[in-house]
Amino acid sequence: xxxxxxxxxxxxxxxxxxxxxxxxxxxxxxxxxxxxxxxxxxxxxxxxxxxxxxxxxxxxxxxxxxxxxxxxxxxxxxxxxxxxxxxxxxxxxxxxxxxxxxxxxxxxxxxxxxxxx
Amino acid sequence: xxxxxxxxxxxxxxxxxxxxxxxxxxxxxxxxxxxxxxxxxxxxxxxxxxxxxxxxxxxxxxxxxxxxxxxxxxxxxxxxxxxxxxxxxxxxxxxxxxxxxxxxxxxxxxxxx
Numbered sequence: 714x715x716x717x718x719x720x721x722x723x724x725x726x727x728x729x730x731x732x733x734x735x736x737x738x739x740x741x742x743x744x745x746x747x748x749x750x751x752x753x754x755x756x757x758x759x760x761x762x763x764x765x766x767x768x769x770x771x772x773x774x775x776x777x778x779x780x781x782x783x784x785x786x787x788x789x790x791x792x793x794x795x796x797x798x799x800x801x802x803x804x805x806x807x808x809x810x811x812x813x814x815x816x817x818x819x820x821x822x823x824x825x826x827x828x829x830x
Numbered sequence: 831x832x833x834x835x836x837x838x839x840x841x842x843x844x845x846x847x848x849x850x851x852x853x854x855x856x857x858x859x860x861x862x863x864x865x866x867x868x869x870x871x872x873x874x875x876x877x878x879x880x881x882x883x884x885x886x887x888x889x890x891x892x893x894x895x896x897x898x899x900x901x902x903x904x905x906x907x908x909x910x911x912x913x914x915x916x917x918x919x920x921x922x923x924x925x926x927x928x929x930x931x932x933x934x935x936x937x938x939x940x941x942x943x
Contacts, residue, residue: 756933769930804875816863816925821875
């Protein structure tokens with residue numbers, strides 16, 4: 714089975730430009746997570762979808778960030794306008810979550826390294 | 831709120847030595863899940879193990895073993911007979927209640943050939 718797929722793997726853009734990161738979760742997984750990793754802040758959750766519905770977006774830094782999950786096999790994270798402080802590695806992860814508070818492991822994609830100049 | 835502490839920022843050992851990575855956690859939930867992930871130099875995050883709070887049995891997988899002790903809120907990870915390929919950053923993580931997955935700050939392990 715294919716793992717979590719992310720594109721692009723690397724993105725270099727200029728301040729003010731719109732950036733769109735893409736993710737395809739593992740087939741059959743019903744939860745999808747977007748994380749950001751920086752040296753200063755480590756790994757932080759940006760947003761979490763369950764069955765395509767956003768459940769927790771408290772980690773989204775500000776209105777410049779938005780995420781969508783139009784169907785079970787695709788999600789996007791958009792930054793508009795981008796700023797140099799958005800430079801980081803963005804990971805998408807997916808898991809199969811059952812009812813209640815049984816938390817299964819999350820499988821991570823390879824990440825997108827974003828550089829905003 | 832929940833918290834994961836990995837006090838060891840960096841560890842270096844010579845190949846074939848055993849090494850233990852410490853993880854201490856805090857949570858008010860009685861049901862929670864603990865995880866370890868490996869991040870090699872290539873950057874991806876690789877899942878290693880998941881343990882729920884009701885299962886205190888230690889686990890061994892090849893050269894890897896995990897010691898879960900609720901009494902000390904610790905979930906330590908030992909690599910036996912370390913190899914250069916074990917060089918990576920290792921993250922301990924916790925999820926319980928309605929909380930999101932909380933990662934520790936990671937331990938950078940370097941295996942010296």
